[in-house]
Amino acid sequence: MRAPAPSYPHPARLILILSLAPTVGLGIGRFAYSLVLPDMRDSLAWSYSAAGFMNTINAAGYLAGALFASRLIQRFGLATSVRWSTLACVLSLALCAVSGNFVVLSFARLLAGFAAAIGFVGGGALAATIAQSRPERANFLLSLFYAGPGIGILASGLVAPFVLQGFGAGSWWIVWWAMTLLSAIMTVPLLLAPFHAGPAAGGIVRTKFAVMPVLIYLTGYFLFGAGYIAYMTFMIAYVRDGGGGAVAQSAFWSLIGVSAFVTPWVWRRVLALNRGGLATTIILGVNALGAALPIFGHAPLLLAISALVFGVAFFAVVGSTTAFVRYNYPPEAWPTAIAAMTIAFGIGQTLGPIVVGAITDAVGSLSFALNVSAAMLALGALLSAFQRKVGP
Template sequence: MRQAARLALGTASALGLARFAYGLLLPAMRDDLHWSLAEAGAMNTANGLGYLLGAAATAVVARRRGTAATFRWGMVLVALALAATAVTDDYLVLLAVRAAAGAAGAAVFIAGGVIASRIAARAASGAPITVYFAGAGLGIAAGGAAIPPVADHWRLAWAGLGLAAAVAALVSWTAANTGPEEHAAAAGRARLRPLWGIALAYLLFAAGYITYITFLSAYLADQRAPLGQVVLTWTALGLAVVAAPVLWSGPTARWPGTRALTALLAVLAGGAALALAVPAPAVILASAIVYGATFMGVPAAVTTLIKAHTPPAGWTATLSAFTILFAAGQTAGPWLAGLLADRTSTDAALAWTAILCGAAAMIAAFAGRPRRDAAPRPGAIRTNA
């Protein structure tokens, strides 16, 4: 479990710092650089596009360089990209740097997920997978506590994020120990046919979940939330992510079929809708806690389903394929939600999350139903009555 905990610094860096911390800096960058909400959303779209390209390349890189090296050098590139964001205010250059951070983050996310899956297989437990994905909460909580007081000085904040990512790379370096399964896990093919319903739900989730955390600070700014509320909301959100394994490790490992995934998506949709229903500080805080306690459980549940329904030789390729779908969704999501919010309000971004995650929950529930018109096929997702 110690190895999984240090490996979790990968998601803390690639997701918590490189992707989600941008939401904390969006209001200051938007005001200082005179962006529209669509332009601000496009920054996360660029990050998502880089993530898409990185996901497409990761399986090839892992085959040639190994899963451990892919993880380690991806961590280094994430740190460099975050530091580079501090040195320019040119919009196109910032888009390129955000894309680079996304590409490196995808390599870290996929390679770390494969390593965590191997740790879980050796331990005969799903806990290492949920611990790995919960690492994103460390990055969110750290950013939530440290960034808001200095958010107006966004260049300094980005430099600090780069330094934090560099420290994470050093601490996690030896945790990326792959063991004797390295060659086999990097050489297989993607297995998508038995998981098509899960793939579609994952695509909708990706397009929906990212808008909540991208525009949360902008939403709080529109609500004229004081600094203390912003710090408390983001820190609570991150700590809820860290606590998620306690809530979801058991259901993810034991509940049959897609039941855990369906529950996660449904709760996530409800959590996003909660802040819209009653925009009071206590309710927004509750919304952030519910959101944090569930959203990183979705990739963990999907990874568990991939692990259960594909042979070990296909884990890297299948997880890469799912990450490509995930990246496509989160590439389009922030930009489209930003366009909608420009014409309405930041409420629309939270509504976007609630609607898309609700639709994903229904698709996941349907994908988990056993077929009555055909005999079960090898690799098919089955549920127990």
């Protein structure tokens, strides 16, 4: 028998404020790197492998954060963990601005990944708890949390390309300062929001998580992590290589972010199917389609459609896994189960960038690497279709 969910008088508003954690940790802390990657690679004389390593070390930090998340949440509670992890993400952005040293930048990316995972696991569990206070709207409310990264992607896409254009080559560090300021401002509402303690927000009880019943689902999510990160790491370089300037880069990146705002409405009925892996299969299949479109060329319309299709599904894939957890596990198991999903995802995105970067260096073609990315997403969608409901 599940304990009754605590009452939250304004659940949508609270979840939107809570979504600022992944806005900072993921939308800006992880993905803004793609916008400054071409300038950093040119200025610091990096290979594609070195450039990919920066996202690999970020993903390794994310994996480590996922592994420790449930312990930290158990000790400090959901809200406190989310707030402090978001502040750590802001610090990591400042570190990226102060040095071009590879070791310092690697540490900053590692810290950003570690803190983002804590914020994501804690935020996801808290968002699920808040959403559960309105069962009839729970899927929609939960989707609001996963729109958070899109806000960060949109904001960074409207700022970074034009800062680079305005200050010229070698101004990547100025972009990081701009991202630091933007993130600091976004963190303020998160620090002030009244997230009161409830059964899943304080006094967390660690529970055991059985891998075998969901092994195929975890494998599909692993492939999503490996596949999506290649697209998000190298697509700005792909747009630039095709002749796209600051406006084209900003438009492409912003379209990915804008698509997040329609995610709650587009997928709410699909998410209601998520007793097994069906919802994830549908959404991840659309994500694979969006990732595959650049294979056919650099035409602006094609790239715009790719960004919109990829973006509207990308944010929903993550939401579908939390919905899967909410349907299949009791509330006290949500932080542990979400952490397990995040670990599988983290392993995939740790391997993805460095492998795709190495493929690009070896073959000399970003198009080939993007083909591999789309194929991994499609395979993940196929595997998820075989996942059935957990338990009775």
